[in-house]
Amino acid sequence: GAGVSQSPSNKVTEKGKDVELRCDPISGHTALYWYRQRLGQGLEFLIYFQGNSAPDKSGLPSDRFSAERTGESVSTLTIQRTQQEDSAVYLCASSPPRDSYGANYGYTFGSGTRLTVV
């Protein structure tokens, strides 16, 4: 597609329920990233996928959080047993491969999923 697509755009869930957030990256972008942004805060890195390499999960805040990616396509971020502190906007981004000089072309972000845990 033309841009990074995230769904749903808004999700309200009850505390303790599981949620799945979906990200569809730009075609041809080998890398995919998930970030969390709490109200009025900066972007908090969660997890990063690059091609077929093992994902960098160093930002996941607890074992309630997990993510999968099918090849270089769609990714799903799952939050189990949601807590009120999980309320935030979850942003997905993708980036193309570096060029032959190693230049990094940065990210294109999706519009995010606003998660509210009540």
Added chain:
Amino acid sequence: GQNIDQPTEMTATEGAIVQINCTYQTSGFNGLFWYQQHAGEAPTFLSYNVLDGLEEKGRFSSFLSRSKGYSYLLLKELQMKDSASYLCAPSSYNTDKLIFGTGTRLQVFP
């Protein structure tokens, strides 16, 4: 590792010039991104500096000094629509992931 520092908030008047500074400590540094984020929206790319010096793009310019670990974003002829958060993100050879600064929230007043 990463250490990024930028001011939390700035205010300016329409038509003025504002400079948003960012200092960083990044292992394997290979360039620095600036992103703009309007309230309730996703960040969008503004600039990417690899070499030292000033790069100008319309009303926005970005400066980098690799030896000092310092960058700034310069916004000229400020407009109300420039009210947004500006995020500094140094990049590294070691990884494609970006760690963002906390962002500088700029408010432009008439």
